[in-house]
Amino acid sequence: MHGTDQKGIVGIFSRTGDRIFSKEKADQILQNVQKEKELRISEKKETLGKLFPPPPFQTASLQQEAFKKLRFSSKKTMSLSQRLYEGMDLGNGQRNGLITYMRTDSVRLSSEFVERARSWILSELGETFASPLERKIRKSAKKIQDAHEAIRVTDPFLTPKEIKKFLGKEEAALYDLIWKRTISSLLPAEEFIKIEYSIFAAGECFQLETKKTIFPGYKILNEADVKTNPSWEKGELFILQKVECEKKQTEPPSRYSEGTLVAKLEKQGIGRPSTYATVSETLLKRKYVYEEKKFFYPFSLGEKVNFFLQSSFGELFREKFTAELESDLDRIEKKR
Missing domain, CATH: 2.70.20.10 (Topoisomerase I, domain 3)
Incomplete structure (x- = not known):
């Protein structure tokens, strides 16, 4: 109406x-x-509410957000991230690493970085936007190795605007995404x-x-x-x-895009941050699937291979197999 x-x-x-x-x-x-x-x-009717910022990026969430906001494939996201990690010449004749290591399952930020980021927040946004305490970020149920920090910028004072002239268009877009996510994770909730x-x-x-x-x-x-x-x-x-009527009907689950496939892999504990980008790439390369309007569709070859593997080696080709194997290896490492 x-x-x-x-x-x-x-x-x-x-x-x-x-x-x-x-x-x-x-x-x-x-x-x-x-x-x-x-x-x-x-x-x-009025109701007060709060919306807290999302945590800093880890590999899976960066790939998902880069696909959603920038339409970057997982492979492109990791390639651009690698360049930002290895460093760029910012006009001083030296290579400066702009982000932390991009293959990580952690959303942890070092206390040293948090303090430096708070300095930027205080100087640019003011006391109102400086959270007094570092927010505790709830970890997911799946095993997190936490070997590296979250994917964050190395220097919060290197804003996207200041660094843009030293980067290519796509590198600048990805840096902007990471910088904003890093800083926003330390800001208070929207009220x-x-x-x-x-x-x-x-x-x-x-x-x-x-x-x-x-x-x-x-x-x-x-x-x-x-x-x-x-x-x-x-x-x-x-x-x-x-006034108009809208006809609705039950829709089947949507097909996987590159971003939603990565989200599913992470949720099910399939693979590691270092392998997420290669999964869709391998499926496409072997012609098990094809991509149309950013969604994956199976080729008949992919369906045949899946049927053969499921019928012949069903115990190995289960969604939870990788997660269970990772858990077993962790227990061996800890001598349990």
């Missing part, structure tokens, strides 16, 4: 309640609501008010949910993420513009 307030601002409200499976019933509700020309906000508006029309309840940011917190680094939403008061008048 689309309506406009007296300032011409459009609000799109959605019907609440049980799903409607009958087209006839949906059409009847549509006709009844269309007769309601003037509507008013009948309820306004907001979740506002839920309700309008009753023809015996049906329609709702619209918006968010009003009170304090941007870590989102100060990405101003585009801080959106200004319209705000209304209870009893405010709305003029009905149009």
Whole structure:
């Protein structure tokens, strides 16, 4: 249901309640609501909320975010990361390493770096944005080796803007992603008010949910993420513009993209940070799968190979096999 307030601002409200499976019933509700020309906000519910920043990058999350934001393949992300890690000449005739080691499963930051990053935050953003304590980041259930720190920038004072002229376009884009994630992980949470508006029309309840940011917190680094939403008061008048029915049906799980495949590998404990990028590359190279519009589809060869391996060596080709093997090796290492 689309309506406009007296300032011409459009609000799109959605019907609440049980799903409607009958087209006839949906059409009847549509006709009844269309007769309601003037509507008013009948309820306004406000709830305080916080959204904490994500942890620093490790290999899997960097590959996922680089695919999502920059459309970089895992292979390209690791190649660019390698160059940033090995270092660039920043005009002083020396190679300066710009990020830490990029094959890691840890989200840990060294205390020395945290202190230096806090210095940047205090000088550039002020005391309000300086978290008093280092946030404890919850580790996932799977085994984390924690041999290296998280993937972070080496110097928080080397901002993306200052370093851009020394990097290629893609290197600069990836550095920007890593720098912002590193700093934002040390910033306070975004504080907001979740506002839920309700309008009753023809015996049906329609709702619209918006968010009003009170304090941007870590989102100060990405101003585009801080959106200004319209705000209304209870009893405010709305003029009905149009009502429409939306047909929905149960969708099958979406196919894997390079980013979601890496997420699945990490979740299931398949492979290590050093091998994530090679999995999709190998599948494509051997023509087990092909890529179309960023999603993977199986070739008949891939299906045949999978059938043969599953039927002949099913115990070895299970999702949890690698994770179990890693766990066994860890126990051997610790002499348990």
